[in-house]
Amino acid sequence: MFLEAVDVFEKKDSKRKAMIDFLSQPVGLTHYLIVGAVMFVAGLVCMATKRNALGVLMGIELVLNGANLNFVAFGSGFLIRNPAYQLGLDGQIISLFVIVLAAAEAAIALAIVLNFYNNHSTVDVDRADELKG
C-alpha cells in the first residue's frame, strides 16, 4: 500500500520522490550525526546569545552532548561504515567519561555562578564587566 502511494508521488513529482526516498531510508550513521551537529550548533548559539549564565551553561551541556552522540553513533556496532575502521567500544567508553566530566564541570560552574551571584546579585554575564583593558 505504501509502495503504491510512492508510485503515485513518482508520477506527480520527482522532487517529492527523492524526499520520500530519503525519509524511507533505514536510520543510519548520518541521521545520528545530523542530530549531533544540530545539538552542537544549538549549543554554540545558546552560548553566544544567552545573557543568563545558567543559559550559557546549558549551551555548554548541549555542545558536550552533541559530541557525545557522535561518539556513541561512531562506536555503535549497528551503524557500520567500514568494519575495519570502526571506533567500537572506545566510542561508548569515551561518552561515559564525558557524561561524568560534564557533571563535574556543571557542579564547579554552578558553584562559581552562585559565588558570582553572592558578590554581584545577578547572574547576567553582561554585568561581568569590571575586568577589562
Added chain:
Amino acid sequence: MNYEQLVQFVIGDTGESLGKFVPELILCGSILLMLLLRLFDFTRRLLPSWFIALVGVTAAFVYSAPWVFLADGGQISRSEIFTGMLVYDTFTVYFRALLTFATALFIILTRLTGLANRENDSDFYTLVLGATVGMCLMASANHFLIVFLSIEMASIPSYALVGILKSNRKSSEASMKYAVYGAGAAGIMLYGISLLAGISGSAHLPTIAWRLSQGIGADYQLVLVLAALMLLVGMAFKLSAVPFHFWCPDAFEGASAEVNGFLSVVSKAAALALLVRLAVGFSLPPAAEPVMGANEVVMASGDQRANPAAAGLMIAKQQNAPIFATAWAEDSRQGHDPPSVAEVVPVADAPADAGATPTRTFLAYVIAIMAAVTCTFGNLAAYGQTNIKRLLAYSTIAHAGYMMMPIAAGLLMLENNPLGATEAFAALLLYAFLYVFMNLGAFAIVAFVRNAIGSEEIVDYAGLVRSSPGLVFCFAAILFSLIGLPPLAGFLAKLVIFSGLVNAGMFWLLFIAGANTVISLFYYLNVLRVMIFDPEPETREPIHFPMISLRGIYVAVLTAPMVLLIIQWNGLYEWAIAACKNLAGA
C-alpha cells in the same frame, strides 16, 4: 584470544604500567589523605594539609627521578602503558619532574604568603594536586580520551582556584569568565575529537596518525580540517594563544598572584607538552600499523597478547594485505574522486626538497602563525597596563608565543633533520624550565608586595628601591631575564629557541621574535623605572622586606638561577635533549 588470556593480559599490563605511574599515584594518594585527615580536628592539627601536599609533591618529584632516567642521553625507550592510553618515555619523565617541581615551589609560596588559611587549606591543596595530576597526564597522553580527560582534570580545579577568594568581587567575576570560556572551548574540542575519531575509527593517537597517512580520511578532507581546527581551539585556549586569549588577562587580574604563578607556569608547560605530543604524533606517523598498548616486549613474546581488537585487526590485515582492497573502499571511490593529499604526495615518495608531508607543513605553519600573532599581540597589549598582574598576564601570553615557535620549527625539521628537530623541542623544554623561576618569582614578588601595601597597581610600586633594595634587585633580575638580556638565564632560553628557528630556516619568525624582544623591553623597564626613579608616594608607608627571612630567601632562591645558570647549563640542556630523543626518533 579467550577470556582467560584477556584477563591475564590486563593483569600483566596493569601491573607493569602501575610501576611507571608511581608519581601520579602518589599525588592521588596525597589527595585522599588530605581529605581523610580533615575529618577530625586533631588529625588536621597534627598533619596540616600544606604539609601533606608538599611531601606528596616532593615524593612524586623524587619518584619521577629525572636524574636517573635522563642521565647519559636517556635511559628508557618509548613504551605505551595502560593498554596504550598513556605513553611513557623520557619526555614524560621530564615534564612530570618539571610540573611536580614547580608545584612544590608554588605550595611553599602559598604557605609563605598565607593564601590558604586554616579553614580552606585542604580544599585549596586538593585542587592544586588534582590539577597537577591532570597536567602530568596531559604530558603523557596517547589516546584522545586521555587528551580530553586530562585537559578537563587540569582546567576544572583551575576555575575553582581562580575563584578561591570567595568574597572578592573581581575574583568571582574572573573565575566565572574563565569557567565559561574554558568549558566552551573544551566542548568544541570534544566535538572535533569526535569527528576525528569517527573518521579514522580509532581514538589512539599513533593509530589515527597512521591511518590518516594511509589516506583513510581522504574523502572527508573538509571534515578533517574542521576537526583539526576545533582541536586547535581547545589547545589555544589552554595556551592562551590569540584568538583565544580573552580569558587570560581577566582571570589573572581577578585571581590572587600566587594562583597566577601556578596557572602561567605549570598549566602552560603542560599545555605545551600536550601540543608537542599532538603535533608530533600527527606529523610523524608510525611506519607500520600500531597495535594499541603493544610494546616491543609484548610483540616479541610471539603470541598475540595485545588487545583482542588489535590482534584481530592484525590478522585481518595479513589476510588482505592492501588496505584499499576492501570492497568498501572501492565503492566509495568509484563515484567521486576528490583530490586526496595522501594520493598526490604519498609519504614514501615525497620529494626530498619538500621535506615535509602536507599535514606536517600545515600544522607547522598554523602553529608558527599563531605563535607570531600571540607573541606580538601579548607584547603590544602589555603597554597600556597599569595593573602589574594584568601586565604579567599579557607577558605570559607573549611568552606562550615564544614557546610555540620551536614547536613549529621542530615540526618542519622532523623528517629531514631529526637532530635539529630534537634540539628545537629541547629548546622549548629548557625555556619551560627557566620560565618556572622567572614567572613564579615575578608573581611571588607581586604577592609579597600585595601583602605589604595591599595594592597591585604599578603606580604604588614607586620608590620601592629605597625601603627594600633587595626585593627590587631580585625583581629587576627577573624582569631582565623575562626580556632576555644577555647575562641572565632568559637570554639563554631565547638563544636556544632562536637557534632552532635558524636551523629550520624560518627567518621571518625569527625576525618577529627578535622585534618582539625589543618591544617587550619597554614595558618591563617601565616597571623598573617606577620602582627605582619615581619618588615614594606620601600616602604609602615605607615597606621593609628583609632578605634575611623566609620570604626573602624564597625570592632569592627563585632569582639565583637567573644569574647562576648562565655559568653552567650544559647538564640541563643535555637533560632536555635526552627528554626529546624519543620524539623525533633521532
